[in-house]
Amino acid sequence: MRKEVFLPDLGSNDPVAHSISENLFWTDQLMEHAKFFVMLMPGGELADERAQAKKFQTTFSDQFAKTKNASLDSGNFAAFNHSTIELVKPFLDFKARMGAEQTSGRLQSLVWPSFFDHTLREATRFSQRLTQFSKGDVVISRSEASAFWTTIMGEHAGFIAHLLDPEERELIMKSLTASNEFHKLHADRPDDKEPVMQAVNDIIDFKVAAEKGIELGVIKSIIHPTLADHVRREALKAADELKRAV
DSSP: OOOOOOOOOTTOOOHHHHHHHHHHHHHHHHHHHHHHHHHTOOSGGGHHHHHHHHHHHHHHHHHHHHHHHOOOOTTTHHHHHHHHHHHHHHHHHHHHHHHHHHHHTSOOOSSOHHHHHHHHHHHHHHHHHHHHHHTTOOOOOHHHHHHHHHHHHHHHHHHHHHHBOTTOHHHHHHHHHHHHHHHHHHHHOOSSSHHHHHHHHHHHHHHHHHHHHHHHTOSOBSOOHHHHHHHHHHHHHHHHHHHHOO
């Protein structure tokens, strides 16, 4: 089932509104990061790591609910942002530690080192954005947003390619082509944001179609429907930020 995508009203410069939408969007995403780690850490030998991931899943599920129920205004939104940042910090440490352990071979989970790193960068930027909003600044730098989202979208496409059934050759090639296009956009850093916007809009269409195909069982993969919806929402977030960027 597709989840709502939490975004501030287009044209809004209100740091409270931006803080609310950012908290709602990313606490839900971080909850799902933890959920994916739980899924990808099976067996008794990974019981401790899985238990830690479950705690983070609960932490961010609870913070999402608190955000929905909070009455935030100019007098208290910065303190609320700080409370979220304090919850993110140990999750950053966990992701960095698990990534290093997986890379070294000491941890043998089903989580790619690149996925630990990918989710670490997303959570780091979320924390930085909340700090920025708390200062009353909601400006999105076009160069920063483009650099961040071309990397994230390129990695999404690569992840999808490697989670599709090997028989899905056409979709695998399409995913790898999209990944290469985003990495090229990241390297080229075009002055015009339109090529990046077009690439993001194209991958939104691809992700929406893929999500539907996975749900209906017409696309063979080991992509969980939650992951399919997760990357769709991030693509919509990317498109929204690039529209606002200056």
